[in-house]
Amino acid sequence: MADEAPFQFLHSEVIQYVFGASDSGDAETGRNITKVESMGFRVGQGLIERLTKETSRFKDELDVMKFICKDFWTCLFKKQIDNLRTNHQGIYVLQDSKFQLLSHLSAGKQYLDQAPKYLAFTCGLVRGALSNLGVKSIVTAEVSIMPACKFQVMIQKI
Amino acid sequence: MADEAPFQFLHSEVIQYVFGASDSGDAETGRNITKVESMGFRVGQGLIERLTKETSRFKDELDVMKFICKDFWTCLFKKQIDNLRTNHQGIYVLQDSKFQLLSHLSAGKQYLDQAPKYLAFTCGLVRGALSNLGVKSIVTAEVSIMPACKFQVMIQKI
Numbered sequence: 333m334a335d336e337a338p339f340q341f342l343h344s345e346v347i348q349y350v351f352g353a354s355d356s357g358d359a360e361t362g363r364n365i366t367k368v369e370s371m372g373f374r375v376g377q378g379l380i381e382r383l384t385k386e387t388s389r390f391k392d393e394l395d396v397m398k399f400i401c402k403d404f405w406t407c408l409f410k411k412q413i414d415n416l417r418t419n420h421q422g423i424y425v426l427q428d429s430k431f432q433l434l435s436h437l438s439a440g441k442q443y444l445d446q447a448p449k450y451l452a453f454t455c456g457l458v459r460g461a462l463s464n465l466g467v468k469s470i471v472t473a474e475v476s477i478m479p480a481c482k483f484q485v486m487i488q489k490i
Numbered sequence: 491m492a493d494e495a496p497f498q499f500l501h502s503e504v505i506q507y508v509f510g511a512s513d514s515g516d517a518e519t520g521r522n523i524t525k526v527e528s529m530g531f532r533v534g535q536g537l538i539e540r541l542t543k544e545t546s547r548f549k550d551e552l553d554v555m556k557f558i559c560k561d562f563w564t565c566l567f568k569k570q571i572d573n574l575r576t577n578h579q580g581i582y583v584l585q586d587s588k589f590q591l592l593s594h595l596s597a598g599k600q601y602l603d604q605a606p607k608y609l610a611f612t613c614g615l616v617r618g619a620l621s622n623l624g625v626k627s628i629v630t631a632e633v634s635i636m637p638a639c640k641f642q643v644m645i646q647k648i
Contacts, residue, residue, distance in 0.1 A: 337540055338566050339497045341533040346504060349529060371507060375499040382492050408496050 336410045336432060343433055346371070347449050365452045372456020373463070380461035383407060393487065396465050397424050404461055409433075422487035426458075427480070434479035447475040451483075458483060494568045494590060501591055504529070505607050523610045530614020531621070538619035541565060551645065554623050555582050562619055567591075580645035584616075585638070592637035605633040609641075616641060 350364050383403055390396045401413035405428075415427040433450050437443045451473035459471045468488040475481050508522050541561055548554045559571035563586075573585040591608050595601045609631035617629045626646040633639050 335493055335565070337537055338533070339500060341536045342497060342500050342504070342529075344536075345529045345533055346500070346507075349504075349525075350507075367507075371500075371503045375496070375503055378499045378502075379492075379495055382495050407492055 336408075339408070340432060340436075343453060344436065346453070351449055361449075365448060368449070368452040369456035369459075372453035373460035374456075375453075376457035376460025376462075377464045379407065379457070380404060380464045384465070390465065393422075393467060394418065396462065396467055397426075397485070400458060400461060401426060404458075408457065422489065424485040424487075426483040426485065428483075429480045431479050431481040434475065434481060437478055439478045443478070444475060447478070447481075448473075451475070451481065455483065458485060494566075497566070498590060498594075501611060502594065504611070509607055519607075523606060526607070526610040527614035527617075530611035531618035532614075533611075534615035534618025534620075535622045537565065537615070538562060538622045542623070548623065551580075551625060552576065554620065554625055555584075555643070558616060558619060559584055562616075566615065580647065582643040582645075584641040584643065586641075587638045589637050589639040592633065592639060595636055597636045601636070602633060605636070605639075606631075609633070609639065613641065616643060 347368065350368055351361070356364075384399075387399070390399065397416060397418070401416050405411065405413050409428075409432045411428075411430075411432075413426045414429045415425075417425045417427075431454075433454060434447060437446060437450070455471040455473050459469055462469045462471075462485070468490060470486045470488060471483060472486075473481060473483045505526065508526055509519070514522075542557075545557070548557065555574060555576070559574050563569065563571050567586075567590045569586075569588075569590075571584045572587045573583075575583045575585075589612075591612060592605065595604060595608070613629040613631050617627055620627045620629075620643070626648060628644045628646060629641060630644075631639060631641045
């Protein structure tokens with residue numbers, strides 16, 4: 333019952349704390365998004381370490397992504413990613429049709445400009461988790477209709 | 491599996507973010523403890539609202555405290571408070587013999603001075619939850635042996 337609630341409420345508080353009440357400039361907002369993304373990165377690293385403690389080695393990149401979509405997502409949000417697509421050239425799109433950390437914002441376009449604040453942490457989570465599994469990536473997110481959301485993962489070949 | 495981990499890792503990040511890496515002065519530490527306690531307060535308010543949505547009215551103050559020790563604590567930390575004591579005059583002592591948010595610090599006395607940073611948020615959680623149930627309180631915490639911990643709740647009669 334309400335298992336994900338503590339995380340969800342704490343996440344909201346973090347966003348409010350970091351971004352503050354006032355609408356600051358674009359540069360400031362950018363810096364704050366970076367801060368929140370970094371927090372997500374470290375949480376993702378810690379979390380994936382715990383989750384993969386007793387997992388066998390992953391076959392390949394796609395296998396890693398499936399783990400992120402299933403086990404990692406379920407641990408965080410009590411549901412799996414609804415759709416995973418890839419171009420088989422290092423780009424993956426993870427679609428969550430009811431993303432929990434947006435679910436407290438009204439649907440519709442009214443708060444669409446607020447969405448990036450609520451996605452940065454999760455971009456960091458995914459990037460951190462992948463990083464600890466040896467996969468370097470760039471993760472971005474976009475919302476077209478709340479609370480559905482797409483995370484795009486671009487694998488960085490070394 | 492690892493259900494409480496996202497909350498736990500995020501809490502650690504919040505503490506690091508708010509307190510920073512450097513050892514600042516006592517006044518600064520005090521202000522930061524207040525900030526973290528306030529975050530806990532708001533999370534506690536939100537959480538108790540969700541948890542009590544379908545709960546029947548509480549009989550009395552002790553009944554409220556029992557709910558905090560069982561349902562509220564379990565939602566947050568996947569375990570109940572181990573011991574609840576009261577003097578029946580508005581003071582309650584909640585003892586957690588293995589407090590999750592301290593469990594990543596080494597046992598022993600080495601990090602005892604770091605403990606208050608990791609307890610402030612939870613003091614706020616309890617105060618916020620009680621406040622939303624109409625009970626005004628002051629909540630403090632102390633650690634004698636890690637990771638055991640006591641929260642003292644002093645009810646403020648109006």
